[in-house]
Amino acid sequence: KHAIPDLEELENGPWPSFVADAKQEALHRRKLAGNRMLIERDVVEDMLGQLQDSFDDGETHWKHGGIVGVFGYGGGIIGRYSDQPEKYPSIAHFHTIRVNQPASKFYNTDFLRTICDLWEYRGSGLMNLHGSTGDLVLLGTTTEQLEPIFFELTHVLGQDIGGSGSNLRTPSCCIGKARCEFACYDTQDLCYELTKYYQDELHRPAFPYKFKIKFDGCPNGCVASIARSDMSFIGTWRDNIRIDQKAVKAYLSGEVEPNGSAHQGRDWGKFDIQKEVLGLCPTKCMYLEGNELKIDNQECTRCMHCINVMPMALKPGIDNGVSILLGAKAPILAGAQMATLIVPFMKAEPPYDSIKDFIEKVWEFWIEEGKNRERLGELMQRIGLPKFLATIGLRPVPQMVKNPRENPYILWQEKDVPGGWSRDIDAYRSRHKS
Amino acid sequence: KHAIPDLEELENGPWPSFVADAKQEALHRRKLAGNRMLIERDVVEDMLGQLQDSFDDGETHWKHGGIVGVFGYGGGIIGRYSDQPEKYPSIAHFHTIRVNQPASKFYNTDFLRTICDLWEYRGSGLMNLHGSTGDLVLLGTTTEQLEPIFFELTHVLGQDIGGSGSNLRTPSCCIGKARCEFACYDTQDLCYELTKYYQDELHRPAFPYKFKIKFDGCPNGCVASIARSDMSFIGTWRDNIRIDQKAVKAYLSGEVEPNGSAHQGRDWGKFDIQKEVLGLCPTKCMYLEGNELKIDNQECTRCMHCINVMPMALKPGIDNGVSILLGAKAPILAGAQMATLIVPFMKAEPPYDSIKDFIEKVWEFWIEEGKNRERLGELMQRIGLPKFLATIGLRPVPQMVKNPRENPYILWQEKDVPGGWSRDIDAYRSRHKS
Amino acid sequence: DPLKDRLTDLGPRHFWQYFPPIIQNNYGRWIYHDVLEPGILVHVSETGDKVYTVRCGAARFMTVQHVREICDIADQYCEGYVRFTTRNNIEFLVDSLDKLEALKKDLANRKFVSGSYKFPIGGTGAGISNIVHTQGYIHCHTPATDASSMVKAVSDELFKYFQSMTLPAKVRVSMACCLNMCGAVHCSDIALLGNHRKPPIVDHKVIDKVCEIPLAIAACPVGAISPDKTSEGYKTVKIKKERCMFCGNCYTMCQALPLSDKEGDGVTILAGGKISNRVSMPKFSKVVVPWLPNNFPRFPEVVEAVVKILEAYTAGANKYERLGDWAERIGWEKFFEKTGLEFTDHLIDDYRLAYDTWRTSTQFKY
Amino acid sequence: DPLKDRLTDLGPRHFWQYFPPIIQNNYGRWIYHDVLEPGILVHVSETGDKVYTVRCGAARFMTVQHVREICDIADQYCEGYVRFTTRNNIEFLVDSLDKLEALKKDLANRKFVSGSYKFPIGGTGAGISNIVHTQGYIHCHTPATDASSMVKAVSDELFKYFQSMTLPAKVRVSMACCLNMCGAVHCSDIALLGNHRKPPIVDHKVIDKVCEIPLAIAACPVGAISPDKTSEGYKTVKIKKERCMFCGNCYTMCQALPLSDKEGDGVTILAGGKISNRVSMPKFSKVVVPWLPNNFPRFPEVVEAVVKILEAYTAGANKYERLGDWAERIGWEKFFEKTGLEFTDHLIDDYRLAYDTWRTSTQFKY
Ligand code: SRM
Ligand code: SRM
Ligand code: SRM
Ligand code: SRM
Ligand code: SF4
Ligand code: SF4
Ligand code: SF4
Ligand code: SF4
Ligand code: SF4
Ligand code: SF4
């Protein structure tokens, strides 16, 4: 419908072309029977047209999102309107719906096809698999379709929408025990359980700002929780790395490729356990006794390197649980934060009561003290870690910091100091003439 | 004269006892002829008495220093008064005089004895060899003695006093070429030259606050300039470390003790060049070819470690000069700062014109922009390194930072951006409906 | 009436039902894995079962038609199951080598009419995986660049690294179209970031109607916004332009303060971040190219800079060494030398914790 | 009349005249050195000359009587020359082994009547050198503890380390009596620091007379001070006590705001700093003991903590490894375990750059 020369350029090249895909959808919609669509037929074409305009102008043509949603929920829909509604009437409304993905994003085709049918009928047919937070994102529909879509999602698919706004956002997790030998706890189960348990927090904004929870099964961090969740659960262990000495020998002899063959594309030479494992161990806590590999587990910081290099020979311990880190966020406002280790170790077993207790304590504190649009991490920075710990009732341990403070500006409190802070200048002057 | 039980306790123990020394002086003054002293005979006893009182009270008994000095100078004297003048009349006034020490604190006895005589006659006989900045500090005299002391210092000893207040403070330097094989430039000469050249800045406060310059002959930093001088000169080189392969062999064979025998008190085992030198080199740029020691000098950061361990075999290069670092200071106000590398390399040869140019540019900037009581380092923090560099006209180089910025908050200026910053909302709205 | 018989707070469907049988049977029992070839993983269970994973690249922006094709494949080879990774790749899981071979062949042949792959296999091990990204001009109101097009351009160029495992370690490339950074861009090996360079324009005529002025003022992290009146006496705000750092937070709070601009907007490149705790602690990416133009649709300058970084890294880093660890080992001064990127004053931190980035040592390389 | 014939701006005397001949002759020509025994250095010149240095500990607080004794020694053995080190040790230089032996013997026999050494030989190499310090109650108006007494107490305890070279590396102990830190205390292996814990008292009666109130207000880095009026209508200030961090800067600016207090004042111990660029970059010391009482004259709690740190370090560190490098290698959590010092919330940074000290990783030791 519109001339899109720059976009068509993007049909070239080996990487899957979103333009080619969009054009196939546009074509499909052209051919589709009218009663199979409740949204304008040329919605995809208008979207592409406006995109080309954006390239030409070097500026987006979407207006600031208005507040739209489904009844009783405070999130899950992002309102979106074109600022060129005359030129692109089919995308005048172009709201997205965030569908709460199943844990670690396994699907069956039944589910996906049903979504596709629904979205072809009531939406643009365009989507994101997946959004950055983890949702299955349905891109572009009109306000009047929102309720019917929600109805079908819940009644037909038994499936809820995800989060947006000042509430709990859709939690997400790594693949964990489903297909990973490193998982130290059941990421899917914990993710699912907490998502269900905190549905109210997810749908009804009661927080100062957004709150994200993510679950990594081990310190490799495949869902990047440490960088982008207000509360990050990362699997770990407190006993010893399990060693299969026979498998160690298999690596030493070259029988098994190191690191699950992840470096096979280049000739890095023969596997050198000294250089590649012992030498890179950040704590240098590994050593060989003859051909036996030994680990001083007291010194190990469970960085996963040796386990990654020799997955067949080394495994995380069996006394497993999670480290809980708090406060990651993107740069807005005062700069990005990574999550900070607050609970070095906690068991993570159903029904996860101690985890829920902890979450609620943190929320209580944040709701109480947080300013509007203040992320947990920002609040922690503002009031300081010592006060934060005191408020949520955690004992300070050196594991929470990289190093103790360098400045001597300790904020003593009156109760710490014998005699208190009320002093008498006359008593002072009786000792010291002015 | 006064009971000083706690102090007398400090006469015990092997370390030189300042109390024992003070008592010997007190005794000496008791015996001294009256015309050999212009300060009260029992000044030492009163000082000790008040010190005991301070222990008892857990508080100092010195009053806030008043402004005293010698005519025409704005520094060099610290006023001090007792807050117990009735009880300790001899120390009612107890000002100190900072005598500008000769570079690297070599003396002859003639000089020292003359100072002693002068100070016995016109002062308490108590002193510090030396003050933290480096001055020879004369502790305790009365206001009326200040001018005569200054007169004698200048006329008899040809010797000036040092700095205090908002001016250049007494520069100081490491022993350097006088007795150290590592010195990369002539610390004494540069220290002396600049001290003389900037006498006006040293004596007449024209700065926002104090300014300290110190000179380390090499990165070992024996005068700690990097931690405590607004401008720190540290010797370095830009060619190659000189290697004497014969001496290397002497170390390898155990003929010569590593690190100038500095570790001889404990059995650390046979010298292991691999572990002790190559393995500790922070850049891992050293290697052995047979028994030949090689250094990839491009990668060397001149940390001095290998040179320290094998002084007989390794020497700094011969294309020498200084790195100039700026802004070190103690914690007041907003926290301590270490000095920041601003000039990676500059030659340091008489008459040191480029160094003087640089100093003056920095001062000019600081005098212009600095607030009252704002140290150079604080000002640099306040206005930011990029702006600081632009103002003093230095090209930014990556050597100035440990790493580039992590936040994306680049402060673009209007001139950087085509089209400037004045934009028209109507033009914008012609493209984007609101 | 969609409000009748309302069902709410259902949450997501339970994950178990979406696990193929081999996953259900071996849940938590995997003992090791191996990358058979780029994009193909095998995981071995203590039961002896093996699951083969074929990982395919994907533009996460997809149409229902494309998803239906995915479903067709899943139905044909994978008993109707499929999954997506945390970096938006598609994973097809099969339980035998035979199925694997058939599936691979099928996937390799599926192309869009224009010739680009629909399901390129790759993204494993020491290579480049899918570039995670955000909405850009496709759906957002605050971008300083477009996402999908830039990602397509860069992915085309890096395609060989997607289909091979020749790098020293994983290199994660991420893209976000504004400083809101909807993703983990701040901790990526290479991050592409849309960045504004002009302060907001104040739409004096409407601001008081469409915004809560105090909220807009409070939104500015550097206090550049203050209340004002127009000559007609309307309430508005004024902006201290020289203080603005172009974060766009005021625009998020108030639509009458747009800041996007054709000449102002462009791309900032960051490098050296990481997420994993492997060997070194997670770390932030550093800004290594302050600004490149939005040269739609293929962003040649951006592509070139990415390639420079990648090639210098590949040539210089040790096995297992992430990009940021390499840069720290050789020193950032050498990073600029080896990549040929220019070091400018814009790369020197002058924000809140800036002092911590200053070099307080004589240790440096020339 | 001392103002007559005034000489000014002379600066210091030129250094050359104070160099003994052997130094003049070999200036800049030294090729290596060796520590012959604790406190005794030999430096060898390319001319073949050797200079022997005897380093002696000293209380830098000295009387003219003591300095005269130093001069006597210098006259007797060193052609009338002597020097002082940057850490306030005395160095006697001789040019032959014979002179060296005679000098050593003489020095070893000189003691104060009470028995403490006047010129203990030591302070070289991998040991403890003189503790640099500040004025304390002897001359300053702002101290939170005394300097000379604490240094004497700690030095007595560490004396064996002064006279030996058994430590993994140099350990620099420094002392400052208030947060002004007149010295490089913030970068010392072990730093002892006087610290207040009570906010200033406002002397309402005199403040307006003796201070510039606006300067006092501006002096506070945390803005805890604001203008106020007394009930009698005098100008004064009030202090938000819970905001005060006891830095004493207001007192420096205004004597009507004293903060020292017997119960409040005490000692903070920092550890792990360094100055040299050797191996690792210079670094700040960290607070490891928030507060110990001013237990005059021997500060037993302070001495005990110093010994704990030193012994744990000696037992655990590698050759050449400075205290801070050791702590970083084993992790600060292990530092507290090994020293037996208590970790408290006061050790967690909550000041300006605090975030940079938070542990943003799962890497830790139990
Ligand atoms: C759709 C999505 C990007 C995508 O293309 O995938 C997205 C899109 C928006 N994000 Fe985001 N964010 C999305 C994941 C993220 C993430 C990543 C994550 O959750 O793991 C982050 C970084 C982590 C974090 O939360 O800090 C993220 C950090 C932000 C921020 C900055 C927040 C901060 O505290 O720094 C904003 C600004 C705001 O909240 O006002 C923001 C705001 C927005 C808004 C609502 C724009 C705005 O200014 O109001 C965007 C709507 C675009 C649209 O029209 O659809 N978005 N946003 C992601 C959600 C999809 C999903 O549900 O799966
Ligand atoms: C005498 C001396 C301590 C000593 O016992 O050796 C000293 C003594 C005082 N210093 Fe200092 N400073 C002395 C070296 C230092 C050093 C070390 C150095 O110069 O290498 C420092 C740390 C480096 C620095 O400058 O940052 C130092 C950092 C301070 C500060 C904090 C400055 C800051 O910006 O953080 C103050 C506070 C002030 O300036 O108001 C201060 C203030 C003072 C005052 C003037 C007290 C005051 O608050 O006004 C002290 C006077 C004591 C007295 O009665 O004699 N003194 N002062 C040192 C000077 C002797 C000499 O000239 O050789
Ligand atoms: C499938 C996926 C999890 C999921 O729930 O979807 C996954 C799966 C695996 N990851 Fe991962 N990782 C996945 C995202 C990540 C991420 C997140 C990201 O990139 O956004 C990270 C953090 C990256 C970072 O640090 O910036 C991540 C850091 C790792 C690491 C640490 C790598 C390192 O050198 O630092 C390992 C260990 C390894 O590679 O040996 C690892 C290892 C693995 C293993 C080998 C685990 C196992 O035994 O199965 C899996 C196959 C790796 C492979 O692709 O070669 N996984 N992995 C994600 C695939 C994304 C993709 O499509 O490419
Ligand atoms: C005499 C003196 C210079 C002066 O102008 O007075 C000096 C002299 C020497 N220093 Fe130093 N340093 C002197 C203060 C320092 C300081 C400053 C301080 O402690 O306040 C430092 C920085 C300490 C720090 O990092 O905290 C210092 C860090 C070094 C180093 C680096 C040590 C390290 O392991 O980091 C070396 C190299 C070495 O020891 O091998 C060194 C080496 C040397 C050598 C071997 C240089 C030489 O070849 O002559 C000298 C004899 C060392 C010895 O004592 O064993 N000197 N040296 C100072 C003696 C102070 C004292 O009485 O103890
Ligand atoms: S985070 Fe750990 S457990 Fe989870 S998928 Fe990655 S490697 Fe496996
Ligand atoms: S997990 Fe990391 S720290 Fe622990 S032994 Fe392995 S490599 Fe070392
Ligand atoms: S700083 Fe270097 S040149 Fe100066 S005395 Fe120390 S080791 Fe020698
Ligand atoms: S000076 Fe330091 S960096 Fe250079 S070669 Fe020697 S040990 Fe390595
Ligand atoms: S990064 Fe910015 S522009 Fe892109 S989707 Fe997120 S909020 Fe929108
Ligand atoms: S863009 Fe950011 S810095 Fe600029 S005015 Fe808006 S909120 Fe303030």
Ligand code: SF4
């Ligand atoms: S540290 Fe403080 S109390 Fe001690 S001399 Fe310096 S200013 Fe005075």
Ligand code: SF4
């Ligand atoms: S002691 Fe420091 S923090 Fe407290 S009121 Fe005074 S200046 Fe402010």
